[in-house]
Amino acid sequence: MWFKRMQPDAPAATRRDHARSRHGPAVSSSARSRAGLLVLAIVACHPTPADAGSSATNGTIALSSQLVDRGLAITPATPIIQAAVSWASPAGWSLGLSGSTELRSPRRITQSLLQGSRSWSLSGDWQMQAGVLYYRHSGDARSTAYDRGEAGINWLYRDTLTFGVSAIRLxxxxxxxxxxxxxxxxxxxxxxHLFLSGGAGVAHVPPVRYSYSYSRYRHYRYHDREGFYRYGHVGLMWVDGPWRVELDRVATDLESSRSTPDPDASPWMATISRSF
Known part of the structure; x- marks a missing residue:
C-alpha cells in the first residue's frame, strides 16, 4: 500500500477514510498522507460510509509492488500482500485494522495499522474527518522505520479532493x-471507470536507524535530520465495482537510501485490490 498511506492508505503504507462515489474510486482522506501512495494501499483501511440507520463492515485485499510510506521505502521493491477490515457506524464513527506482508515471506507481518476516526458532514459537498492511527513495524521493516502514532484532520470535497494535516509522534x-x-x-x-490520480505532501524528515554489529548480535542507533521534505505522485486508476488497479509515478526530494539499512523506493508503484 503505498496503501497510499493501503490508504486502515492497504491492505503501507499508507494516507491518509475513503468515500466511495457512484463512479467507483474511494478517495483517501489521509492514507497517502500517512502511509504513502500505492500502499494506498490500504484501500480498505479507509472505510466506506455506512447506509443510513445501519453499521457496515468492509474488507479489502491488495497486491502492491512495494510498501512505501510518504515517499520513503519501508520494504525492498518486492510484491506486498495487504489486507484490511473496517467498521463504520451511521453516526460517523469508524474503526480499521490492516496488515502488510512480503509475498516471499507471507508469515511475517511487515507493517500493521490500527485506526479510529469520526466524520462529519459540513455541507452537501464537504466532509471533515478527525482520527488517530498507530503504525507498528516488524521484521526487516523495524530496522528502517519507527513505530508511530498519528492524529490528523482531513477535509474531503465530494469524492474528488482530500486535504489533511497530521501530528506525528515516533x-x-x-x-x-x-x-x-x-x-x-x-x-x-x-x-x-478511469481516473487521474495525483497527490503531493510535505513532512518533517523522519529519523532513521543505522546498524552496527559485533559478534553475532546486531544493534541499531538512529540518525536524525532537521527540516521538511516533499513527495508526490501522479498516475491512473481504473475502478470497476469492487476491483481497483492503480499505476503511479512517485517522486520525493529526499532519498530513501540515506542510511545503510534503507531500501530504495521504486519510481513506479502498482497496486491491484478487491473490496468485499
Missing amino acids: IGAGDRRTRAAADLDVHWPLTE
Whole structure:
C-alpha cells in the first residue's frame, strides 16, 4: 500500500477514510498522507460510509509492488500482500485494522495499522474527518522505520479532493518531538471507470536507524535530520465495482537510501485490490 498511506492508505503504507462515489474510486482522506501512495494501499483501511440507520463492515485485499510510506521505502521493491477490515457506524464513527506482508515471506507481518476516526458532514459537498492511527513495524521493516502514532484532520470535497494535516509522534526514536505532515490528493474522473490520480505532501524528515554489529548480535542507533521534505505522485486508476488497479509515478526530494539499512523506493508503484 503505498496503501497510499493501503490508504486502515492497504491492505503501507499508507494516507491518509475513503468515500466511495457512484463512479467507483474511494478517495483517501489521509492514507497517502500517512502511509504513502500505492500502499494506498490500504484501500480498505479507509472505510466506506455506512447506509443510513445501519453499521457496515468492509474488507479489502491488495497486491502492491512495494510498501512505501510518504515517499520513503519501508520494504525492498518486492510484491506486498495487504489486507484490511473496517467498521463504520451511521453516526460517523469508524474503526480499521490492516496488515502488510512480503509475498516471499507471507508469515511475517511487515507493517500493521490500527485506526479510529469520526466524520462529519459540513455541507452537501464537504466532509471533515478527525482520527488517530498507530503504525507498528516488524521484521526487516523495524530496522528502517519507527513505530508511530498519528492524529490528523482531513477535509474531503465530494469524492474528488482530500486535504489533511497530521501530528506525528515516533516511538523509540530517542526524542519526544511532535512532527508534522500535510497532504493533498485528487481523483479526477476521465471516463466512467478511469481516473487521474495525483497527490503531493510535505513532512518533517523522519529519523532513521543505522546498524552496527559485533559478534553475532546486531544493534541499531538512529540518525536524525532537521527540516521538511516533499513527495508526490501522479498516475491512473481504473475502478470497476469492487476491483481497483492503480499505476503511479512517485517522486520525493529526499532519498530513501540515506542510511545503510534503507531500501530504495521504486519510481513506479502498482497496486491491484478487491473490496468485499
